[in-house]
Amino acid sequence: MSEQSTDFIPCMLIPLQQHYLLLPNTTLAEVIPMPTLDKISGKPQYWVGQCEWHSWKIPVIDLEGLVQDHPSNTTDANKLCVIRGINDSSSVSVYGLPCYGVPQLIHLTESALQPIEDAEDSEYLHSQIQIGNNIAYIPNLDNIEAALN
Numbered sequence: 001m002s003e004q005s006t007d008f009i010p011c012m013l014i015p016l017q018q019h020y021l022l023l024p025n026t027t028l029a030e031v032i033p034m035p036t037l038d039k040i041s042g043k044p045q046y047w048v049g050q051c052e053w054h055s056w057k058i059p060v061i062d063l064e065g066l067v068q069d070h071p072s073n074t075t076d077a078n079k080l081c082v083i084r085g086i087n088d089s090s091s092v093s094v095y096g097l098p099c100y101g102v103p104q105l106i107h108l109t110e111s112a113l114q115p116i117e118d119a120e121d122s123e124y125l126h127s128q129i130q131i132g133n134n135i136a137y138i139p140n141l142d143n144i145e146a147a148l149n
Contacts, residue, residue, distance in 0.1 A: 008107035013136065014081055015101035016064050017072055020136040022108075022129065027141070029082040029094060031103055044147075045071040051096060053082055059148055060096035066147065067122045067137065074098045090145040106131075113138070 012028045014021040030053075037049030037060055046066035050057050060080065065071045077098030085093045108131075115127040116135065124147070126138045 008109060009113075011106055011108055012081075012103050013106050013131065014097070014099050014103040016097075016137075017074070017076070017100055018064060019128075020131065020134050021063060021097070021099075022131070022136040022138050023083070025105060027084050027086065028103065029084045031099070032080050032082065034077050034080050034098060046147075048074050048098065051080070053094065053096070056094060058082065058094050058096050059092060060098065061144075061148065063097055063124070063137070063139065063144070066144065067120065067124050069122075076100060079103075085145050086141050087145045090149055092145055092148040095145075095148060 010025045012023045012025045014023065014028075032053070035051040037051050039049050040047060046062045048060045048062050050059050052058075062072055062074050077100055079099045079102070080096045081099050081103060082094060082096050085095065112131070113129055116130050119125075119128040123143050124140055126140050129136050129138065
């Protein structure tokens with residue numbers, strides 16, 4: 001009898017505008033209705049603004065704009081995913097990502113985490129995987145958080 005792996009990885013699948021974002025569920029602090037954002041001048045195009053969250057001013061970034069190096073329209077985002085930073089040396093401990101639907105908890109096996117061929121190349125992504133008919137980004141959180149400093 002063959003032995004099958006029953007080790008599942010709990011992840012959050014977050015709908016972005018054109019892709020999905022796959023994160024460990026422990027990095028997602030909260031999902032809130034999209035707040036009004038304060039614009040900040042002198043920031044890169046992917047920096048959408050900032051908002052108040054639990055008495056903190058947190059940066060809000062467009063991940064697809066960062067990965068693809070061109071801004072996208074985030075006005076249709078209906079939720080904000082508040083992400084816990086993973087890098088202790090970063091000055092940003094919490095930040096927001098606009099999302100376009102309800103994030104869902106999924107459980108993946110290691111075999112499901114196979115990179116797709118001809119994926120976009122970005123220093124902000126570890127890889128991309130196919131989940132059903134959708135492409136999901138597996139982000140390089142260290143590089144994203146370094147870009148926020």
